Amino acid sequence: MLTQKTKDIVKSTAPVLAEHGYAIIQRFYKRMFEAHPELKNVFNMAHQEQGQQQQALARAVYAYAANIENPESLSAVLKNIANKHASLGVRPEQYPIVGEHLLGAIKDVLGDAATGEIISAWAQAYGNLADILMGIESELYERSAEQDGGWKGWRTFIVREKRPESDVITSFILEPADGGPVVNFEPGQYTSVAIQVPSLGLQQIRQYSLSDVPNGRSYRISVKRESGGTTPAGYVSCLLHDHVGVGDEVRLAAPYGSFYIDVNARSPIVLISGGVGLTPMVSMLKKALQEPPRQVVFVHGARNSAVQAMRNRLREASHEHANFKLLVFYNEPLPEDVQGKDFDYEGLVDVSLIKDSIMLPDADYYICGPIPFMRMQHDALQNLDIPETRIHYEVFGPDLFDE
DSSP states (O other), X not given: XXXXXXXXXXXXXXXXXXHTHHHHHHHHHXXXXXXXXXXXXXXXXXXHHHTHHHHHHHHHHHXXXXXXXXXXXXXXXXXXXXXXXXXHTOOTTHHHHHHHHHHHHHHHHHGGGSOHHHHHHHHHHHHHHHHHHHHHHHHHHHHHHHSTTOXXXXXXXXXXXXXXXXXXXXXXXXXXXXXXXXXXXXXXXXXXXXXXXXXXXXXXXXXXXXOSOOOSSOEXXXXXXXSOTXXXXXHHHHXXXXXXXXXXXXXXXXXXXSOOOOTTOOSOEEEEEEGGGHHHHHHHHHHHTSSSOOOEEEEEEESOTTTOTTHHHHHXXXXXXXXXXXXXXXXXXXXXXXXXXXXXXXXXXXXXXXXXXXXXXXXXXXXXXXXXXXXXXXHHHHHTTOOGGGEEEEOOSSOOSOX
């Protein structure tokens, strides 16, 4: 339990750390990777090179400090972080390493201004935060391992099918190499794929949404090819697209994630996705259309038909289910899209244009896509007086939704 004096010191020094946050976090990662290079196999080195991880951690540290009197207000954020950690295989013994180098980085950057009292207060605060996260992660690990078909750590899977979904998205159907069952998951959750990246000489881990409903035998992920395999963003996706085929092995973590629909609810759901953000939505949609069916509106934005994944299957489902309405926005439609009337609206997703279709009694709204897209849709829904408690979103990558 933190004393009031410790809380006061952390709160009073939070603005100073925010001012120097990026420099502190840069120093932290440099120190930690020099002392423990093996942790490069856990951290996303693409985000490191782009500076995203540093910015996100700096914001997270400040958010924790600013809310230290009321940590319950961060419960949703901490739950999300713990799920990401569990999916990466973060272990309790790694927390002291992070704490040591984070405090060392604060001292390095602030110098004499980081007095012993300040460092001690932040050490206690970090220890408290670590205990909270380790507690949540322990429960997640145990819950996964105890379920039928569950496991802890990494499990080897075989690629049984590889199917192009568009010019940029490919689906992989994966089955356990040991022939056993796989644990069920909530529609919207993800799995982590661990793969060796030769150009880095490191293992890298990426999280991909499970894009089908649970079946107890296999998982499906749908992967967008990011720009160029020699660029940070494309390290893993291009390896999967170009070098991983049917019969090859990959290692997967059990499913995790705090972004999913309530499968027991019967109220309407509105799914709003941009680009590859549709992958968890497809899982949610298929589950929601099972008996007893729910009313579903699926709003999707893409450049055009060439890059929209699963478009034919979505159209077919909209014709087969009276309770399912599909609305597609193309911001760069191809001539054949216009000729074939392959979309509903030209431009970026604009919920104000379709408010009559999406403003349903007691509906929940789920958003997934690039972070700017999600911010735009979140704000647009609020402008339609949709309560914050009914707006749910998923963030892949290191950013917190609120900056």
